Amino acid sequence: MNTYFVEKAKMTLAGVSIRTTNEVEMGPDGGLPQLWETYFQSNIAGQVATVNPEYIYALYTDYESDASGAYTVVIGHEVAEERHLEGNQLEENGLEESELEESELEENELEKSELEESELEESELEENELEKNELEKNQLEESQLVENQLEENRLEESQLEETQFTYAAVPESKYMVFTTKKGPVFEVVAQAWGEIWAYFKESREARTYTGDFEIYDSRNFDPADTQVEIYIAIE
16 A cells, blocks of 8 residues: 655544544444445535535544554544624613602692692603513513523534534644555455554554545546545554
């Protein structure tokens, strides 16, 4: 196989996943073929914000120990950094109160009576106005509560859709990249991994097991005749 070295920045992948081992995958109960079917049915790129959605990643991560232990496989896409919008800030305007000045204390009873009657009418008007304002405020608060509840429901539905996917962080690393020969995808990839395991048993390079991945270009992907690059994280 042709090989070369490259350094890649950290990234985050979202996809469908299983926990497995090499021993299981070599037997009749291997789960990778079914995982690929699940990926193609999931429409991940249409549900999350992806980076270069034409590239499909098969990530091997969360190693229990080394190539002989359990690991997690995530098939999916690189995703963009999630941004959370801040909530709207609500401002409440205070009500201004005005004070009435009293008339001269030395008024006759008639003027006093008329003044009291006038103040009573004004008080009733103010009370009615306050009740009206209170009703409008309550209606506004109810409307805002309904709007907030709808927004929460939309957010919960969005989060529910995303929770069906596994998110995996791939740290910045140096990689040794192996290029398979062209041929049926499952055949050439399996053969390449066999050669990779054999290579690192005797190589000067040491694997870090922080995250290895295969990259498939969906724009020219032919399962019967394809070539794949396999990135192995090294020290």
